[in-house]
Every structure is written in structure tokens, then in C-alpha cells.
Amino acid sequence: AQRVTQPEKLLSVFKGAPVELKCNYSYSGSPELFWYVQYSRQRLQLLLRHISRESIKGFTADLNKGETSFHLKKPFAQEEDSAMYYCALSVDSNYQLIWGAGTKLIIKP
């Protein structure tokens, strides 16, 4: 069965420290993976998708098919990065996204 696992419910780091939010997936086909973010009092929105291979707000994520992972990374955390982050998987012939449980990121000043 398809599954997305975000092992950390809460991640707290100091401003300026590196950040890595973990995401592992279970899927036998060719995955399409996304990171969505929800800032306080704002709507959930797309942060980045693996297919575009771009960096958004200093965040990057690399798809590792061998480890079935799509970890989100940022070298120097900023206070405005504090938010809820969700990893999501799109599977073949389906409109749906399969969501991880989310990781709350807190950046301490």
C-alpha cells in the first residue's frame, strides 16, 4: 500500500542552524512527491515538487529512490520558516495525494 511517513511530529532548531525534515514513502511505481507548508493563520500551500528540482525560500528536496526518501532541507533556518510541513505523494492514474502526518517546525531565536 502507498504510504508517506514523516517520523517527526515536532522539530525545533535554532535560527541559523541547518534544518532537515524527513519524509519516507512506500510506493512501487514512479513517484511524484511534494512538500506543502502551512504558516500560522494561512492556508496550506505548495512549497516545492521534486519534478521541478528548484529551491524555494532556500529549501531543497532530493528524491532518493533507493532510500525511498524525499527529505526537505535548508542550510540556515530563519524564524519565518516556523510552520507545519506536509510531505505528499502522487500515484499513478489517480488524482489523489497521499499525505504524511506533518511535522511542526519551530525555529527558536
Add this chain to the structure above:
Amino acid sequence: DVKVTQSSRYLVKRTGEKVFLECVQDMDHENMFWYRQDPGLGLRLIYFSYDVKMKEKGDIPEGYSVSREKKERFSLILESASTNQTSMYLCASSLFQDRDYEQYFGPGTRLTVT
């Protein structure tokens, strides 16, 4: 800019009441979704619709129904609200294209059932 709007930000209902949550999108998207968002559980799909009058059950459809009479509007109905349906409800829409489709979300409706 894609805009997805939801009829209420906050709603308080009594057990047993019939509850309607409305969602409207203005970008002519084919797909629309209703999710529950609960702490520690992430987003769980209740129902989705890929066309007018078409609907598919998601992971947790029990206790809910939906209606899509027009392309831009997708309604979630709680036939008889119960306290375990207290949650944040999110509506989303997306294009019917390749799998690389972004879902656009509404602001959410926080429903409390007492």
C-alpha cells in the same frame, strides 16, 4: 491567482444537526477535494470529485456526503453531526492534467460539534 473560498471560517453545531460546508473555486478546476485536518493525523481525504455530479469516496467517507452540481462548487454534508466530527475541514481544487498537479487550498472551516 487561484482562489478557493469556504463558506465559514468557524462553525458551531449541535449533535444531530445537518451541516453544510460549501467550497467555491474560481479557476475552472476539474478536481475538488474535501479533507479533515487533525493534529498528528495529517490530512485525510473524505471525498473528491473529478467532474460535475461525479464523486469518489476517500479514506474516511463515513458520516459524510457530498454534492457537486456545478463545476465551481463542492459541498460537504454532515447528515447528522457527531462530536467526533469536530475538526478542521479543508477544501482543495486542482486541474485534471498530469500527476504533477498542484492542489490549491481554501482557508479551512473549523467545525465544533457540541
